[in-house]
Amino acid sequence: TARIRTHHLQAAKLNGQKFAMLTAYDQYTAQIFDEAGIEVLLVGDSASNNVLGNETSLPITLDEMIIFSRAVTAGSKRALVVADLPFGSYEQSPEQAIASSVRLMKEGLVHAVKMEGGAYYAPTVRALTQAGVPVMAHIGFTPQSEHMLGGYRVQGRGDAAASMVEDAVALADAGAFCVLMEMVPATTAVAVEAAVSVPTVGIGAGNSTTGQVLVWQDMAGLRTGKMAKFVKQYAQLRTVLANAAKEYGDEVRNGVFPGPEHTF
Ligand code: KIV
Ligand code: NA
Numbered sequence: 468t469a470r471i472r473t474h475h476l477q478a479a480k481l482n483g484q485k486f487a488m489l490t491a492y493d494q495y496t497a498q499i500f501d502e503a504g505i506e507v508l509l510v511g512d513s514a515s516n517n518v519l520g521n522e523t524s525l526p527i528t529l530d531e532m533i534i535f536s537r538a539v540t541a542g543s544k545r546a547l548v549v550a551d552l553p554f555g556s557y558e559q560s561p562e563q564a565i566a567s568s569v570r571l572m573k574e575g576l577v578h579a580v581k582m583e584g585g586a587y588y589a590p591t592v593r594a595l596t597q598a599g600v601p602v603m604a605h606i607g608f609t610p611q612s613e614h615m616l617g618g619y620r621v622q623g624r625g626d627a628a629a630s631m632v633e634d635a636v637a638l639a640d641a642g643a644f645c646v647l648m649e650m651v652p653a654t655t656a657v658a659v660e661a662a663v664s665v666p667t668v669g670i671g672a673g674n675s676t677t678g679q680v681l682v683w684q685d686m687a688g689l690r691t692g693k694m695a696k697f698v699k700q701y702a703q704l705r706t707v708l709a710n711a712a713k714e715y716g717d718e719v720r721n722g723v724f725p726g727p728e729h730t731f
Contacts, residue, residue, distance in 0.1 A: 471506050471547045473579065473601050473644040480666035480677045488549075488668055488680035492518050492535045496683055497542030507668075508543055509680060510536045510577060512551035512611070517684050524610045525554045529567055536575025549603055550577040554611040557582055561594035568600040581647065583609035585634035589641035596642030604638035606631060606659075607672065608650035619695070621671075623648075623655040631655055632662045639663040647680065648672040650697070671697030 479486050488507035491497040492514045500508060511517075514535050515527035536550045550571045557564035568580045579601035582588060592602045607622045616622070623631035632655075635646045646667045648656055653673025660667045660675050669676035681698065684690040688703040718724035 468545045470578070471545060473547065476506070476547070476645060476666050476678070480664075484677075486666075486678045488678050489686065490514075490517070490680070490682045490684075491539045491542070494538045494542035497539040497546075497548075500683070501543035501546045505546055507678065507680075508539055508546040508548050509581065510539050510548065510550040510575070511581075511682065512553045513682050515553075517682060517690065523613060527553045529553055529556045529570060533570060533575040536571055536577045540576040540578075547579065548577045549579045549581050550575055551605075552580050552582045557591065561591045564591045564595055565598050565600070568595055568598070572600065579603060579644070581605050583611050585630075586637035589637040592638055592641035592643050602643045603645045603647055603668070604635070604643040605647045605649065606634050606638070607648040610649075619650070621650045621652065623651040628652070628655040628658060632658050635659045635663050635667075639665045645678070648676065650695075671695060 476486060486506040488509055489500050489505050490511040490513055491500055491508045492510060497508055510532065512524045512527050512532065515521040515524040519527060519531070521527065532550055532553050540548045552564065552567055556567035564582070571577050571580055580595070581603040582591070583605045585606055592604060595602050608616065608619065613619065631651065638646060643665060645665055646659065646663055648659060648667060648669050650671040653675065656667070656669055656672040657675045660677070666677035668678035668680050670680045685694060685698045686701055688700045689705050691705060694700070715724065
């Protein structure tokens, strides 16, 4: 099977179809989600929280993102693989963004990058696009700016909806192949989706976007703690793994494992 490309996502929007995106940070999850037909795999900087155990997405480095990226691309055959430009790897200049994106594509082998920020970053998106780097823009709640935004809060409410539409239009005009919206009211997402010709992806943005994305550990019930309202859990992997570990531990302590069938 050929890889999904950005034009396939564009075609989905034109044909009134939807596509699914999940985060992945390693070979096996990439393989499983790819084989399950997930169209886009996101090597999110949420690996900072969800893999490395940091409290926020801010500490993850470009070097760390490259390691996760290479594993995900290696594990997948069909999905479009997109990696986040981590905090600190693109803000200074379009040149810095190009240098970081080239590393993600050359060393991490991803097919596109995702970048947080609004219209201010349109020149950076244009420079990346000219350099051959497909860009997914990420607007609405942008976790790398959580200290500016004052925590996890819905963005683009009321009067702020119009400026969110302006951001999306500026980024799409600059060449972004897709606009991702995080934690925005459904009505704002409808306006954004209508205002741009490229597909949009939502997380906590209602049901009108062309695509949807979730963090896999949230979707599969691996993470504990309070889930955001936009999360739906499709499995309870934490329970499955905990039971396996308990049973293994018990069998080792009881002398049941390894049995004759596991013994040379
Ligand atoms: O890093 C991430 O997981 C994201 C999402 C949009 C889920 O950016
Ligand atoms: Na992210």
